[in-house]
Amino acid sequence: MTSSEKKVSIEDVAGETEIDITTPSDAQLDEDEAMLRALRIDLPGTANAPSGIVSISVTDRFPKREFFRCHPDTVAMHLIDHVAGLETEFYAVVPAMLAELASIGIDAMPYKLFELITAEGAVRIIPCRQADIDGSQNEWTRTREIALTRGHKSWVRIISDRANGRYRVFEAPPNRFPDPVFPDLTWGQLVRLAFKDRGRLIDSPNHPLFRKWAGRDGDAA
Amino acid sequence: MQPDKLSAFDEIWSIDTEYRGDSGNPYDVVCIAGVELRSGRRVALWRTELGAAPPFRIDSRSLIVCFAATAELGSFLSLDWPLPAKLLDLSPEYRLLVNGRADARDRRGLLDALQHYGLMAMAKGEKDYWRDMVLRGGPYMDDERTGILNYCLTDADSAAALLSHMLPALDLPRALLRSEFVKVSAIEEYRGIPLDMDVFGHLRDPATWDEIRETLIPGIDTAFNVFEGRVFKRDRFERYLAQNKVPWPRLESGQLDLRDKTFRERAKAFPQIAPLHELRHTLSKMRRIKIQAGADGRARTVLWPFASKTSRTQPKATQYLFGPSCWLRSLLKPRLGTAIAYVDWSAMEFGIAGGLSNDETMREAYDADPYLSTAIAFGHAPAGATKATHGPIRDNFKVVILAAQYGMEAASLAGRLGISTIEANEILLQHRRLYAKYWQWSDAWLHRALSSGQMWTCFGWTRYLDQPESARSIRNWPIQSHGAEILRIAVIWANRYGLRLLGTVHDAILIEAPIDRIDRDVALLQEIMRRASRVVLSAAGQEFALRASATIVRYPRRYSDPRGALMWRIVSEHLATMQRDEGERRATG
Numbered sequence: 114m115t116s117s118e119k120k121v122s123i124e125d126v127a128g129e130t131e132i133d134i135t136t137p138s139d140a141q142l143d144e145d146e147a148m149l150r151a152l153r154i155d156l157p158g159t160a161n162a163p164s165g166i167v168s169i170s171v172t173d174r175f176p177k178r179e180f181f182r183c184h185p186d187t188v189a190m191h192l193i194d195h196v197a198g199l200e201t202e203f204y205a206v207v208p209a210m211l212a213e214l215a216s217i218g219i220d221a222m223p224y225k226l227f228e229l230i231t232a233e234g235a236v237r238i239i240p241c242r243q244a245d246i247d248g249s250q251n252e253w254t255r256t257r258e259i260a261l262t263r264g265h266k267s268w269v270r271i272i273s274d275r276a277n278g279r280y281r282v283f284e285a286p287p288n289r290f291p292d293p294v295f296p297d298l299t300w301g302q303l304v305r306l307a308f309k310d311r312g313r314l315i316d317s318p319n320h321p322l323f324r325k326w327a328g329r330d331g332d333a334a
Numbered sequence: 335m336q337p338d339k340l341s342a343f344d345e346i347w348s349i350d351t352e353y354r355g356d357s358g359n360p361y362d363v364v365c366i367a368g369v370e371l372r373s374g375r376r377v378a379l380w381r382t383e384l385g386a387a388p389p390f391r392i393d394s395r396s397l398i399v400c401f402a403a404t405a406e407l408g409s410f411l412s413l414d415w416p417l418p419a420k421l422l423d424l425s426p427e428y429r430l431l432v433n434g435r436a437d438a439r440d441r442r443g444l445l446d447a448l449q450h451y452g453l454m455a456m457a458k459g460e461k462d463y464w465r466d467m468v469l470r471g472g473p474y475m476d477d478e479r480t481g482i483l484n485y486c487l488t489d490a491d492s493a494a495a496l497l498s499h500m501l502p503a504l505d506l507p508r509a510l511l512r513s514e515f516v517k518v519s520a521i522e523e524y525r526g527i528p529l530d531m532d533v534f535g536h537l538r539d540p541a542t543w544d545e546i547r548e549t550l551i552p553g554i555d556t557a558f559n560v561f562e563g564r565v566f567k568r569d570r571f572e573r574y575l576a577q578n579k580v581p582w583p584r585l586e587s588g589q590l591d592l593r594d595k596t597f598r599e600r601a602k603a604f605p606q607i608a609p610l611h612e613l614r615h616t617l618s619k620m621r622r623i624k625i626q627a628g629a630d631g632r633a634r635t636v637l638w639p640f641a642s643k644t645s646r647t648q649p650k651a652t653q654y655l656f657g658p659s660c661w662l663r664s665l666l667k668p669r670l671g672t673a674i675a676y677v678d679w680s681a682m683e684f685g686i687a688g689g690l691s692n693d694e695t696m697r698e699a700y701d702a703d704p705y706l707s708t709a710i711a712f713g714h715a716p717a718g719a720t721k722a723t724h725g726p727i728r729d730n731f732k733v734v735i736l737a738a739q740y741g742m743e744a745a746s747l748a749g750r751l752g753i754s755t756i757e758a759n760e761i762l763l764q765h766r767r768l769y770a771k772y773w774q775w776s777d778a779w780l781h782r783a784l785s786s787g788q789m790w791t792c793f794g795w796t797r798y799l800d801q802p803e804s805a806r807s808i809r810n811w812p813i814q815s816h817g818a819e820i821l822r823i824a825v826i827w828a829n830r831y832g833l834r835l836l837g838t839v840h841d842a843i844l845i846e847a848p849i850d851r852i853d854r855d856v857a858l859l860q861e862i863m864r865r866a867s868r869v870v871l872s873a874a875g876q877e878f879a880l881r882a883s884a885t886i887v888r889y890p891r892r893y894s895d896p897r898g899a900l901m902w903r904i905v906s907e908h909l910a911t912m913q914r915d916e917g918e919r920r921a922t923g
Contacts (some may be wrong), residue, residue, distance in 0.1 A: 136858055137831060142865060145830075149823055149869045152507055229769045233763060234770055291695065291711065294770035 183264035357625035407520030526632030581752020661898030678842035689871030691775035
């Protein structure tokens with residue numbers, strides 16, 4: 114409908130002239146609404162914008178003195194921890210590269226990755242080393258996984274119990290925090306943001322770190 | 335000219351009118367000129383030559399182009415001409431193009447637009463000369479008449495030249511929608527708002543108004559005791575605040591923050607402050623009543639659609655009945671047999687935030703009572719609390735919600751609520767936790783705006799960030815600008831169905847109808863407002879709509895805003911006393 118098809122007469126300003134207004138049916142209003150919706154231009158960033166997260170960190174450090182939750186979905190990957198300065202960097206390894214890395218004496222270890230969110234909304238990925246093939250697992254690692262798994266259902270905080278060589282887990286009082294809202298990202302997207310986009314996915318012998326470990330970093334690429 | 339964009343039109347007329355408009359009356363049209371862009375036909379007619387319809391086609395196959403079209407459409411309405419079916423107002427499109435650009439600040443007139451594109455424009459002095467001559471009024475000599483017609487034709491040529499240069503960047507479907515809103519604004523301007531002329535007639539008399547102003551201080555200050563004569567005493571106000579336990583923000587110097595906007599914001603959380611705010615505003619800003627009423631007793635002013643950076647309509651505050659002085663709104667009185675309805679969206683800014691971010695918790699809170707839901711979630715009110723049982727906490731959480739939503743600092747919130755910074759910080763953190771998805775969206779919006787240097791609405795209104803803007807302002811922009819989009823859609827839609835719109839007020843629409851029809855019209859408007867919000871706030875299969883509530887005033891009652899009720903009572907009582915005294919004087923000869 115256009116204004117010309119249903120022209121409103123501008124009656125005398127004192128309002129003596131009656132205008133006949135027919136109440137539209139729901140179907141008419143639905144039709145109008147569809148026409149108006151068709152004029153929307155959903156440019157990025159207007160409504161229902163993506164999370165805006167363009168990078169995500171992978172760290173073995175728990176949030177200090179903060180409660181956190183973990184997304185119920187986890188993912189298993191082989192990682193290599195590489196010390197760079199004072200930081201430990203994690204590199205993901207595609208299955209096809211495991212044997213090649215082993216051939217140069219570098220073992221990628223099985224990890225379970227947890228997506229963690231703090232009560233203030235900080236998001237990170239925490240890798241948790243899995244038991245060796247014989248089932249043995251360091252007590253720190255074992256209690257870390259217990260803590261992260263408990264974070265699936267409760268807000269928890271972790272404290273290092275150095276005297277006993279393990280982590281201690283404290284749950285927040287019930288209803289202390291609302292349910293967490295994780296970014297709308299799949300594990301595939303998370304892995305891309307955390308590893309691939311940052312050059313931390315070893316997916317070929319040409320990866321700079323592989324070349325370095327293989328002693329080929331002086332070669333022309 | 336790009337034929338593809340305008341191929342739907344047989345004719346494209348660039349038009350301009352000259353008129354005299356003052357004292358709240360409809361325009362006194364002097365002349366009209368038009369240029370048809372395809373054929374080159376030119377029309378320039380003096381008012382004595384004008385007929386019962388425009389001298390050019392105005393059907394849906396003819397596009398009428400103007401710059402700041404409320405003036406041209408106001409002339410159409412004053413001449414009792416039908417309005418064009420298809421209008422393109424280049425003024426909002428130019429504003430959109432330069433909104434926030436460093437070199438375009440406050441340069442948004444026709445001459446600025448022409449200069450922007452390097453087009454020849456009439457010198458400002460020459461333009462002022464002819465405009466002054468039009469405003470001077472007749473009778474005109476023959477050469478003056480020819481000069482005015484040529485001046486009018488020159489502006490029509492200018493708008494035509496501007497169209498050619500703007501067309502490549504013009505988003506025509508949305509531009510036509512924006513122009514339709516301009517058309518409704520012109521109708522609202524023309525209709526005006528009915529006033530109680532018995533009272534207004536006295537108020538606009540400078541001597542009477544001066545006398546009334548003198549009575550306001552003793553009338554209001556009885557409850558506050560903060561004035562000494564005509565002087566507002568800071569130390570007395572500080573004492574009042576302490577005695578009544580009203581927290582008040584302070585400046586860095588430690589002095590109370592006495593700015594008007596602080597009073598306005600405080601009066602929302604502490605309604606007992608409202609009369610003092612009204613009084614201070616009236617004393618400082620209203621040396622004269624600047625509202626103008628026509629001979630028909632209706633207040634009219636230029637509404638200035640798209641004037642703000644968020645595209646909201648921005649009439650001059652002192653000239654609009656719904657300006658900051660709430661007591662003046664009691665002047666609004668329906669005519670015999672009619673009623674007025676003030677229909678506004680409930681908790682609109684909170685609802686828009688929930689809608690745009692698709693935060694389910696926010697949407698659920700909106701569907702209940704956003705303020706109390708949040709207070710309950712934060713542990714400041716028990717489950718089951720209502721407006722009746724926890725009114726003050728609800729009022730406080732109105733402040734909390736808006737403050738937190740736009741990223742207010744803990745220290746500022748602490749000052750407003752009269753709590754410690756640590757407590758305020760905890761409230762802000764709770765907001766981030768409870769409405770985590772909103773914060774993810776808001777953070778992403780801020781990041782995108784700063785990295786791209788621009789932000790936009792889902793109907794294309796754009797703001798460039800050539801100059802630094804605060805993070806709070808950037809976070810607030812999408813809420814306000816999408817609010818403006820919702821309002822525009824509702825107004826356009828309501829007008830298409832013939833509802834008698836009188837004006838808009840931020841998040842409200844004012845309509846008039848015969849008493850026996852007002853309930854039906856309000857119901858239709860509320861449905862349109864609900865759907866308009868759904869058009870803007872629903873995307874990707876997520877449906878969400880805002881609700882609207884109405885205040886209906888039937889003749890002989892008048893509109894009243896609670897914030898201005900006391901002031902209005904004092905003014906009315908004083909006027910009654912004056913009239914009684916005058917009557918007695920006459921009776922005694």
